[in-house]
Amino acid sequence: MEGTRKHPNYVAVWGALFALTVLEVAAVYVGLPRHLLVLSLLLLAAWKALLVALYFMHLRFEPRRLALVAMTPLPLGVILVVAVLQEYAKR
Amino acid sequence: MAHAAPLSAPRAEQGLGVYTQKLGMWVFLASEVMFFTALIGSYIILRWGSAESWPVPHEILAIPITALNTFILICSSVSMVKAYAAATQDDQKGLRRWLLLTVIGGATFVGVQAFEYHHLISEGLLPSGIREGSALAARLVDTGKVSATAAGLFGSAFFTMTGFHGFHVTCGVICMTFVTIKAFRGGYRGGRYHGIETIGLYWHFVDLVWIILFTIVYLI
Numbered sequence: 001m002e003g004t005r006k007h008p009n010y011v012a013v014w015g016a017l018f019a020l021t022v023l024e025v026a027a028v029y030v031g032l033p034r035h036l037l038v039l040s041l042l043l044l045a046a047w048k049a050l051l052v053a054l055y056f057m058h059l060r061f062e063p064r065r066l067a068l069v070a071m072t073p074l075p076l077g078v079i080l081v082v083a084v085l086q087e088y089a090k091r
Numbered sequence: 092m093a094h095a096a097p098l099s100a101p102r103a104e105q106g107l108g109v110y111t112q113k114l115g116m117w118v119f120l121a122s123e124v125m126f127f128t129a130l131i132g133s134y135i136i137l138r139w140g141s142a143e144s145w146p147v148p149h150e151i152l153a154i155p156i157t158a159l160n161t162f163i164l165i166c167s168s169v170s171m172v173k174a175y176a177a178a179t180q181d182d183q184k185g186l187r188r189w190l191l192l193t194v195i196g197g198a199t200f201v202g203v204q205a206f207e208y209h210h211l212i213s214e215g216l217l218p219s220g221i222r223e224g225s226a227l228a229a230r231l232v233d234t235g236k237v238s239a240t241a242a243g244l245f246g247s248a249f250f251t252m253t254g255f256h257g258f259h260v261t262c263g264v265i266c267m268t269f270v271t272i273k274a275f276r277g278g279y280r281g282g283r284y285h286g287i288e289t290i291g292l293y294w295h296f297v298d299l300v301w302i303i304l305f306t307i308v309y310l311i
Contacts, residue, residue, distance in 0.1 A: 007176045014169040018162065025158045028149060028310050038311055045306035049299050056172045056295040063108040066117060073121045077128030081135060088140040 013055045020048050112289045120296050123259075127300050130255060131307055134248045143238035146231065146245045148309050151216060153207065160203045161305050164260075167196025168298040171291045178284035186279060186287070190271040193294065197264040204257050208250075218250040219243055249308060256304055259297050266290055 024044045027037060054060040059067050107114055138145055148154075170192040177185030215225025220243030221232050231237040270290050273279065279287060 007179075010169055010172050010176070014165065017165045021158060021161055021165070024306065024310055025154060028154065041306050041310050045303055048302045052168065052295055052299045052302065056168055056298070057292055065107050066109055066114070069107065069114075069117055069121065073124040073128065076125060077132065080125075080128060081132040084132065084136050085139065088136065 116289045116292045130252045137244050143241035145241045146237045164200045167193045171294045175287050175291045178287040194267050218247050220246045
């Protein structure tokens with residue numbers, strides 16, 4: 001991101017991250033059904049991670065090709081986990 | 092014989108359209124994603140594949156203190172990005188103030204994590220599992236809520252993942268201290284903000300990894 005560009009509202013992003021963290025901790029103690037809890041927590045974590053990547057790491061404002069470089073390892077990570085889980089499934 | 096004029100070197104910004112340091116940091120971070128994916132993936136697989144009763148994290152770990160620590164790390168990420176914003180506007184006073192806050196936030200995170208480790212070890216959670224005769228063993232293993240095997244897997248995975256993350260934060264704090272000293276000496280005057288942005292990317296990445304770790308290890 002070039003310095004001449006307008007900066008996003010970082011304090012608003014901070015507020016969203018704080019609210020999402022509070023929601024996450026509250027979800028653990030509320031006593032949601034297990035599957036719903038895991039799904040909610042994963043979605044909230046993904047949302048927070050996306051906010052950090054898009055606004056703090058400025059991926060939203062970078063050339064698309066750089067965003068592709070940044071995202072390259074994600075499918076590899078999924079393949080890694082799924083491949084080993086397959087081994088467990090076969091046992 | 093007259094020499095041909097040397098070809099001008101290609102500009103580093105060509106190609107992906109970003110300067111070399113930033114591209115280098117992104118490539119490094121891509122390798123770090125694979126490193127942490129291997130650790131997190133191992134934890135998921137161990138937990139999913141464990142036939143034994145796995146420990147419920149919030150029965151062993153102090154969630155409120157770690158949530159506070161998560162918040163501290165998020166705050167340090169905000170102060171880092173504010174330092175970057177100040178650097179791009181050549182606001183040296185703001186740059187120094189925000190960098191100092193970032194260093195304090197990072198050091199506090201590491202300090203709280205060290206305190207947490209000390210507390211957990213004294214309670215009986217070790218990298219090898221739950222210590223026999225400890226308070227945790229009496230509460231979880233002796234009552235049959237958690238198997239000793241699963242406790243061993245949990246202990247080793249917990250200390251490996253959080254330990255490697257803590258090591259990354261510690262490295263970040265050390266680097267950030269040098270950057271802060273350089274900022275106090277006026278090293279980033281006149282729009283020279285590339286160093287701030289590059290170290291900032293690392294710092295935000297460490298924050299991002301903790302967001303995932305906190306959810307997977309502490310909350311689920």
